Each structure stands twice: as structure tokens, then as C-alpha cells.
Amino acid sequence: MTFLPPTAIPADLVEGLNPPQRAAVEYRGDALLIIAGAGSGKTRVLTHRIASLIATHEAWPSQILAITFTNKAAAEMRERVGQLLGEAVEGMWISTFHSACVRILRREAEKFGYTQGFTIYDSADSKALIKRIVKALEAESMGVTVSTAQNRISGLKNELIDPDGFARQVDSTNPRDQLILEIYRQYQRQLERNKAFDFDDLIAQTVWLFRAYPEIAALYQRRFRHILVDEYQDTNHAQYALIRELTRGSEPQHVPADTRIRLAADGSIPPASLTVVGDSDQSIYAFRGADIRNITEFEKDFPGAETILLEQNYRSTQHILDAANAVIGNNFDRRPKNLWTAAGEGAKIVGYTGYSAHDEAQFVADEIHKLHDQGTNFNDMAVFYRTNAQTRALEEILIRSAVPYRLIGGTKFYERAEVKDIVAYLMSIANPADELSVRRIINSPKRGIGPSTETAISLFAQDNDITFREAMGRARELGLGPKVTNAILDLEHVLVEAEQSIDPARNTGAVPVSDMLAKLVERVGYIEKLRATNNPQDDARAENVEELINVAKEFDKQHPDGTLVDFLTEVALVAAADELDDESGAVSLMTLHTAKGLEYDAVWITGVEEELLPHKMSADEPGGLAEERRLFYVGITRARKILHLSLALTRTQYGESSVAMPSRFLQEIPEALIAWRQSPGIATSRGGERPRALNATGYGSGYGNGGGFGGRRAVGSRSYGDMPQGAGLKSEFKPTRGNRTFDNQITGAMKDNADLVLETGDRVKHTDFGEGTVRAVTGMKAKRIAEVEFDEVGRKKLLIKVAPLEKL
DNA sequence: GTACCGGGAGTTTTT
DNA sequence: CTCCCGGTAC
Numbered sequence: 001m002t003f004l005p006p007t008a009i010p011a012d013l014v015e016g017l018n019p020p021q022r023a024a025v026e027y028r029g030d031a032l033l034i035i036a037g038a039g040s041g042k043t044r045v046l047t048h049r050i051a052s053l054i055a056t057h058e059a060w061p062s063q064i065l066a067i068t069f070t071n072k073a074a075a076e077m078r079e080r081v082g083q084l085l086g087e088a089v090e091g092m093w094i095s096t097f098h099s100a101c102v103r104i105l106r107r108e109a110e111k112f113g114y115t116q117g118f119t120i121y122d123s124a125d126s127k128a129l130i131k132r133i134v135k136a137l138e139a140e141s142m143g144v145t146v147s148t149a150q151n152r153i154s155g156l157k158n159e160l161i162d163p164d165g166f167a168r169q170v171d172s173t174n175p176r177d178q179l180i181l182e183i184y185r186q187y188q189r190q191l192e193r194n195k196a197f198d199f200d201d202l203i204a205q206t207v208w209l210f211r212a213y214p215e216i217a218a219l220y221q222r223r224f225r226h227i228l229v230d231e232y233q234d235t236n237h238a239q240y241a242l243i244r245e246l247t248r249g250s251e252p253q254h255v256p257a258d259t260r261i262r263l264a265a266d267g268s269i270p271p272a273s274l275t276v277v278g279d280s281d282q283s284i285y286a287f288r289g290a291d292i293r294n295i296t297e298f299e300k301d302f303p304g305a306e307t308i309l310l311e312q313n314y315r316s317t318q319h320i321l322d323a324a325n326a327v328i329g330n331n332f333d334r335r336p337k338n339l340w341t342a343a344g345e346g347a348k349i350v351g352y353t354g355y356s357a358h359d360e361a362q363f364v365a366d367e368i369h370k371l372h373d374q375g376t377n378f379n380d381m382a383v384f385y386r387t388n389a390q391t392r393a394l395e396e397i398l399i400r401s402a403v404p405y406r407l408i409g410g411t412k413f414y415e416r417a418e419v420k421d422i423v424a425y426l427m428s429i430a431n432p433a434d435e436l437s438v439r440r441i442i443n444s445p446k447r448g449i450g451p452s453t454e455t456a457i458s459l460f461a462q463d464n465d466i467t468f469r470e471a472m473g474r475a476r477e478l479g480l481g482p483k484v485t486n487a488i489l490d491l492e493h494v495l496v497e498a499e500q501s502i503d504p505a506r507n508t509g510a511v512p513v514s515d516m517l518a519k520l521v522e523r524v525g526y527i528e529k530l531r532a533t534n535n536p537q538d539d540a541r542a543e544n545v546e547e548l549i550n551v552a553k554e555f556d557k558q559h560p561d562g563t564l565v566d567f568l569t570e571v572a573l574v575a576a577a578d579e580l581d582d583e584s585g586a587v588s589l590m591t592l593h594t595a596k597g598l599e600y601d602a603v604w605i606t607g608v609e610e611e612l613l614p615h616k617m618s619a620d621e622p623g624g625l626a627e628e629r630r631l632f633y634v635g636i637t638r639a640r641k642i643l644h645l646s647l648a649l650t651r652t653q654y655g656e657s658s659v660a661m662p663s664r665f666l667q668e669i670p671e672a673l674i675a676w677r678q679s680p681g682i683a684t685s686r687g688g689e690r691p692r693a694l695n696a697t698g699y700g701s702g703y704g705n706g707g708g709f710g711g712r713r714a715v716g717s718r719s720y721g722d723m724p725q726g727a728g729l730k731s732e733f734k735p736t737r738g739n740r741t742f743d744n745q746i747t748g749a750m751k752d753n754a755d756l757v758l759e760t761g762d763r764v765k766h767t768d769f770g771e772g773t774v775r776a777v778t779g780m781k782a783k784r785i786a787e788v789e790f791d792e793v794g795r796k797k798l799l800i801k802v803a804p805l806e807k808l
Numbered sequence: 809g810t811a812c813c814g815g816g817a818g819t820t821t822t823t
Numbered sequence: 824c825t826c827c828c829g830g831t832a833c
Contacts, residue, residue: 070823098823123822199823288822389819409822443809450809575823593821615820631821654818655824 009052013084017041017048024308025049028058031305033232033298034277037339038324038637039315039599042277046228047077049275050092051084053226062091063225065246069234071096072578073597093224097239098199098573101206105197106565108209108216117430117565119196119437120572124415126150126187126198129436133186139179149183156184157200158236158289160207163188195433203238210245217245218254218269225272231597232278232298236289244301247272274302281328281337284593284631286623296335313339313637315599317346320643323669324636330668331626339637348675352646353662357390357607360648361397363677364604367644368403368587369797371602378404380601382588384635386613389653390606391589398587402785402799408590414571418530418541419548423571425520428469429498430564435468438495445529447487453480457488469495494523502564513567514552521545592635603639605632608647610661632665645669647680756800756807758786767804769793 014022021041024034025048036042050066053059068074074094082089093100102120109116121129130153131146133139139149156166163185170177191197197205210217227246229235235243249271278295286292299305313321321339328334350367354360364383372378383394383405391407398405413419421444427437435458443449456478461471471478475488498520501511521527530542555567592605592613607613613632618624636643651660662680758764762774764786772790777800779785784800798805 096823202823284821285823287820387820446810448809452809573823591821612820617820627821652824 007056010055013048013052013055017045018312020308020310021045021048024310025052027306027308028273029304029306030271030273031298031302032273032275033295033305033307034275034310035307035335035337036277036279036310037313037337038279038282038634039313040310040339041312041314042230042310043073043077043080045310046230046275046277047080047084050081050226050228054085059226060091061089063223064092064094064228065100065224065226066092066094066228067097067100067230068094069096069231069597070575070578071099071573072575073230074099096573096575097235097242098202099569101202101242102569102573104206104220105202105209106569108213111213111216112209115195115431115433117195119194119427119431119434120202120569121191121196121198121436122414122572123150123199124420125196125436129190130183130187133183133190137179137182137186139183142176142179144176144179144183149180152180153184153187154198154200155289157198157204158238160204160238160241162204162208190436193433194435194437195431196436200238203236203242207238207241207245210242214250214254217248218250220246221248221250221269221272226275227272228275228277230277231282232276233280233283233292233295234278234285234290235294236285237291237294238289240291240294243274243276247274279337280334281331281630282596282634284596284627284634286627287621309337311337311339313341314343315640316341316637317343317641319346319348319673320636320639323349323643323673324633326670326673327629327636327665327668328633331629347642349669349673350642350644351666351674351676351679352644353676353678353680354646354648356650357393357648357652358397360606360646361394362401363646364394364606364644365397365401365403366796367602367604368398369401371642376601378585378587379583381603382590382595382598382600382638383604383606384590384592384595384638385606386592386615386631387607388591390612394589394606398589400799400802402779402797404586406584406586406588408588409594412574413544413547414574416541416544418526418544422517422521422526422545422548423568425495425498425524426517426564426568428495429502429520430568432469432495432499433467438468438472442488442491445524445526447491448484449487449491453484453488456480491524494520497523512556513562513564514549514556516564517552518549521549592631595638596634599638599640601640602642602644603635604644604646605635606646607651608632608645608663608666609651610663612651612660613663613665629665632663645674649680756805758784758800758807763808764788765806765808766790766798769796771808772796 009026014025017025018041021044024032024045034042034045036045046066050064053064054061066074066077068077074096078089078092078094081092081094093103095103105114105118106116109118127146127150130150134144134146134149140146156162161169163181166181166184170181172178191201210220224246227243229243250269276295276298280292280295283290283292283295294301299307316324318341321341325338352360352363354363368378368381371381385391385394388409395405395407414423421441424437424440427434428441431437439454439458442454457471457475458468460474460478461468464471466474469492472488472492475485475492478485480488498516501519502513502516527542527545530538530545551571552567555562555570559566588600605613614625614628618628645666647662647666648660650657652658666674666680758774758777760774760776763771764774765771766788769788769790770792772788774786775789775795776787777784778787786798786800786803786805787795788798789795
């Protein structure tokens, strides 16, 4: 094999880059750290850097490993590199940590006693497994709950501590830790018996594989000569260790004979080059083990590393950046960084204080319509929140206001019981050793196989040292009734039949995944049985199952050679952000965490309140407040042109209303940057009063210490006389608009107004907004929208079908 | 083995 | 408030 001489980097790959960006593309050393502020064009730098390595013949595409945070980011990067290079992206690995590890583990599965079709358990699956163990050990009576056990185990795996390692360091006088250890042991044993990995295993087991088999590690060290990691600030210890293993280089005796790369003089593989991109200010995953030190100590870990700072922002206006800089500046012990832009000041940040979460949501809906009327597309707008629970009020109001929206994340499609059921069927087929999946489906749909029968099969399997599935095949030996016995045998038969119709490993001559799936669902009558009930929710469930079949069809189309195992891998590793579809024509709703890496023309950050953002759970965690601040910073820097910050004065939780205080983070934003549409200080009761900025005296000093602003406390659902006694807020805390009460109420049940006929000029009455005149009616049938000019509160768009509206 | 009822606990963020 | 679990009745 000859080595093509490196040529110069083509001009079009560095043109238009600013000096540090260009330096980052051109750098040719072993280790490069790119500190990339929000919106500083890091994806551009990464893609150009990859393209430059290939264009100069310094690397083949197959020698590149690029790690991104989500599958969507990976797809995007692949596409952009492709555009720069033409077709030459074949063989490049651009994927998430988890996908890359799955690929390696499946390839090497036989070498460590697993099967290539091993199952990936999501958190719910591992929770179910841990639950069984916790119950059997009666651990809850000792104060070890399922979730503490799960969190501890996950934390240990992220630190690469296996049960034996934990046993060595555990405090033997602490009965709880002893219990955790026992749970961890049993859990790991069961995973192994089921030939399954949980999420954390995917990374940790790969590291252990590399450490246990240097010659396997050498295969990958040889292959990947250039490793690039995005969002490096959110890597945990296991991921860090993986990168270390891959960039280590290897000893001559482990190097495969047919090596085509340039070896060192002693026959060893030289370390691969490593590029990491990150921003410690955007580290928001400490709770799941991300270690900010990975980035802060990069130069120590990789001596001789070059560091390049990208500070010019190409995304947001200066006002937005000023706010972001001011907020993040309150975090101490960070490397100072100052984002700037050439884009100009832009509009001020819009602030709004609602009386309730619904009031706040109404503000969001109104602003969305306003911007849409001015020409901003719905897809260019996004609404963020700290907790998923906040979506309820937002959704209710957005529906009523006829705002098209999409929820990103939340209760995900693949977490729904019926979808998990069907996926469990597929897992049972791909991996017959997976007892958890088989037990999930053994009585779903109902076929008369209850818990006692299940236990009988399990015991029989244990006694005869066979798998659960094999025990099912020998159901006649269990001495059960004929009906149950036949049900078991029939299910086993269905699974075997499906197994034979496909080849889980290779797709040659086999049926496409979707055909097998459709036949399977038909054969067990899953949809049919759902349709037979009177429960309308079951219809929705049936539709979800049909949707899953469609997903499989789409998969078959995109991957003609895709196998069942490939399909299951894809299903197991979808992330919330992967659901995004830029063409949807809808406003996106998501948590602040999900928002990382995305950008929108207009952004709303809702619930900017104490105990919500920063969240109260973070208060007693070390570094918790700083992480919350970073989360807020991430949210702010998503906005290109317009940023809205909103909060509510009361919020409902567990069906109980409580008073909310404005977030301390709001105070950190210079007063001049925010234009309060309705400030917290005065809830704008009387028209004409000049809104007082948040930082003005009498308010800002009012909380934090003293003034009775200590935090939330329960209040009666409508008693505004029962407000906290500080800072003159009480007297000003009065509803403004007509006689509306600003309870959390959303009057009555969903109304069905489908038959209401409205025309321009009609007078109507709305339960919240009072009386008004219809200005226009658009849309058809259930989507009919009335635009109403209300006497008190101005113009609103309403979805007629659901609006609490009456014709006068 | 299933269906229904009542009590109790829980919502921070996620690959 | 809502989901989930465990207990009881058929």
C-alpha cells in the first residue's frame, strides 16, 4: 500500500472562515481542543476539518470516527461533509457514542460470549429488572428504593466500576451499600444471562472489551486515525476512557499483520489524532455522570495539545449575547469567554409575568401568532421549559389558540406500553435468551397465562438448566391445564415461525423486517384485540402499533439490507432530538436539555422562576446552581433574533396552587436588555403605569434574604389576599383585564363547539377573555379558526371547536 | 386468572 | 392530580 502524498488544503475549505476557525481546520497535531462558544460555527469547523483531512489524502474516510451527541446531529454532519467532498463519505463512522459502541460490540459479541443479536435495555427495562431484584431482597425496607439502586448502579458503570470493584471499595459496615452491591451483582448476572446490555453497559463494556483484549482494541486503534468528539463537555468518565483507549496506540505484539497504516519504527501503532469540541459553559449533564473536568483538564491529559477559542457568534444578536454573557459570568471558576457578534444589537428581550401558568401560556400563544403574522415560520419558533410537567398548560392553550405545535421528547413513542410490547416480541425473536422480553409478552395480548404459570415456567427452566424459551417449548411437562399449555405452545410456535422467516444476522433471502412484523402482529391478533374493546384509548393504542409497522416499512426502504437487529438497534437508540423534523410547519416544544445544539429565530423560555429554574432539586447538590445557570444560558443562546422570558406568579403542582418567585437568574440580566411587557414587580394592574424593571429598588432587593420571599408556599386557589407580604407586591397584585380571575382554572371540561357557526361581525363571549367581535373566520371543519377582537384584551385567534366560546 | 377499587407516592433534566 | 401498586371479589 502506498501513501498518497499530502496535498495542500483546498482553498474552498478554508475560505470564509475567521482566523481561529481556520486555524482549527488547519491544525495538524495529535490533540486539539476547540472551545466553541454557542453559535460560533463549530459544526462548520468540524465538517471542514474532516473534509480537509480527506481532501489532502491525509486520511481515508474509513479512518475517521466522529462522535456527536444525537443521531440527528450525526446525520447532519454526514450530509455536510458529503456536500463538501462529493460522495467520499462511505466508510466514515459518524455516530453517537452509543451507536458506535453497539456497532463494535455486535461485531465482537461472539468473542466475549454474547450473541450478535444481544438486546439493549432502556431505562424502563432495567428498572423492571432491578425492581424484581429489590423485591426479592426486600431492600425497600432498608431504605433502598428501585430508583436509588438504579441511579447508584448507573453511576458506578459510568465510573467503570464493576460489582467486584465496588465490593473492594464499599463500606462493609454500611448495610445499605452492601445491599446495593448485592443488587448490582444480581442485576449484572441477569443481564448476562439474558444476553442484554443496558445503556451504560454499551460504553463501559466496550472499554472493558478493549482492556481485556488488546488485539481487539488494536483493530480499532489501527482503523481510526482521526477521532473527533463533539459536545465534549458532556462526556462522562466511561466515554473519556473509551476515547483514551482508542487514541492510545498499541504495542507491536498486538498489531494485526496486515496493517496498512504507517507504523512506528518499533512496529507499534502511533496514537490517533484527537479533536474535541466543547464549551464548559454548556455542560448540563452532570446528573448523568458528565464530568466537566474532561474538558477543563484536557491539556493535562493530552500534553502538547493545542487549544483554540471560538468566540465570534454567528447566530444571535448582541442583546441576546449580552444577556447570555451576563448570566454565565456569575459562574465562578470558569475560563472567561466573551461572545460577540457583528450582527448588531437587535430587538430587546421580551419579558412577561403571567398570573398563572395558563396566563403565561396565553402570552406565548399570542406572541407566536403575532410573529407568524409578521412572517416568521412556525418551524423557526420554539418554546422551552425546565420540566416536562409544564407542557400541560402550554398545550391546552396552544390548542385553543390554534397554534400548530410539536412536542419533542416527553412521553416518547417508544415508551408507550403497546409499542414496547411489540418491540419486546421482536427482541424475543432476535435474542431468544432474553427472558425479560419474553415475559413481557407472554400474556400480552391476554392469553390466560398468569403470574403463577409464568413462575412455573421460570422454575422449570432453572431446574433443568434451560432457557425460558426452551421451557416454554416443553410446556407439556409442566402439568398445567390443556388450555394454558396450548397457549404457551402456540406463542412459542409463533416466535419460532417468525425467527425462521428472517435471518436476524444477515438479510439475504429473508423477508423484510416490516413484513415479518406485520405478520406477527396479525398472527397474535394484537391490533384486533385492541379494536374489539370499547375503550377509545385502545383505538389510539392500535394506531400506535400500526405506526410502528410504518416505522419498520420506512426502515426497510432506507436500509434495503437492514436486519432485524439493525432495526432494533435504531429503535433502542433514538433520542428526543432525533424526532425533530424541520419541515413540520409547527412550533417546537421541548425541555431546555433537549434544546442543546439547536437554534431558532424566536425562542420562549418559560417558567423562569425560583425552584423551577433553578430547580429546587438542584439546590442541595454541589454545583447544582451553576449547572442550572448553564442550562438557562443554553436556552438563551438558542435564539437568533427574539428571545422571550416568561414566568407565572402562581403555579399548580399536585393539584395545589403555590406562589412562585421570579428566578434569581432574571436579576443577572442587565435591566436595559429586557423590555417587560408585564413585569413581576407590578403585575401591571392599572393601565398606564410605567412597567418597573425587575432590578429596580424595592423589588430586586426584596428576595434572596428577607422580605418574606423565601420561596413557594401553598395558597388557596383563588385568594389573592393571601399573597406574600413583601415589597408592595400585594397591593399591585390584581388582575388587570376585566373581571377575569387568574386562577389556574381552564374553565370546565373541553367543550365541543364543532357545530358553532360564526361569521365576521358576530358578537361572542369567551369565558376568559370576555366579549368581542369576530373579525375573520378561516380554516375548515374541526380546524376552523376565529379571529376575535375582544373588548378588553385585544385580538386573539381561537380554535372554534375547543374554545370556551358562546355566540351572543 | 382477571377486573375493579382504594390508598399511597411522586415530577429534574436523558443517551 | 395522576399513575401505579396491592388487595379483594368474582
